[in-house]
Amino acid sequence: MPLSEVRTLERIVDDAVSGTRFTTLLLALFATIALTLATVGTYGVIAYGVSQRRHEMGIRMAIGASRGDVVRLVLTGGGSAVLIGIILGVAGALVLSRIMRGLVYGVTTLDPLTFLAVPLLLAGAALAACWLPARRAAATPPATALRMD
Numbered sequence: 001m002p003l004s005e006v007r008t009l010e011r012i013v014d015d016a017v018s019g020t021r022f023t024t025l026l027l028a029l030f031a032t033i034a035l036t037l038a039t040v041g042t043y044g045v046i047a048y049g050v051s052q053r054r055h056e057m058g059i060r061m062a063i064g065a066s067r068g069d070v071v072r073l074v075l076t077g078g079g080s081a082v083l084i085g086i087i088l089g090v091a092g093a094l095v096l097s098r099i100m101r102g103l104v105y106g107v108t109t110l111d112p113l114t115f116l117a118v119p120l121l122l123a124g125a126a127l128a129a130c131w132l133p134a135r136r137a138a139a140t141p142p143a144t145a146l147r148m149d
Contacts, residue, residue, distance in 0.1 A: 035125065043129035046078045050133040057137050058145020067138035074137055078130035086119045093118075 007015075050057075057070050097109040 039125040047133040062142040070138040071134040074134035082126040
């Protein structure tokens with residue numbers, strides 16, 4: 001009897017999981033885009049807020065606040081919003097993890113490494129997005145900040 005459709009086991013497995021691999025690739029791509037947009041959005045909001053408060057920060061520095069105080073003020077404001085967002089995001093991920101159960105192989109939907117690594121990555125990206133406007137605000141001389149409208 002002649003053989004038809006002779007394939008290696010590797011090819012059979014590749015054909016069987018190709019749809020899942022593509023879905024996972026798309027999810028990873030969208031997650032990367034979402035992280036980038038979240039970082040840029042956080043930077044934009046914090047930078048805009050700092051620019052709106054530059055006059056206030058100039059007054060604070062003129063009456064004796066140090067650059068560290070100004071940086072701490074900006075980082076505290078941005079950090080509290082980021083912390084609330086991370087808490088809500090982790091809570092939402094815990095609730096919605098059942099939907100992803102069929103797409104994740106070899107990892108439980110409540111994987112502690114994932115639930116620790118992703119919030120830390122987002123917190124690091126948000127901290128960097130908050131730190132640049134904070135440093136810029138602290139570097140502005142009080143006289144310049146007071147002259148701005």
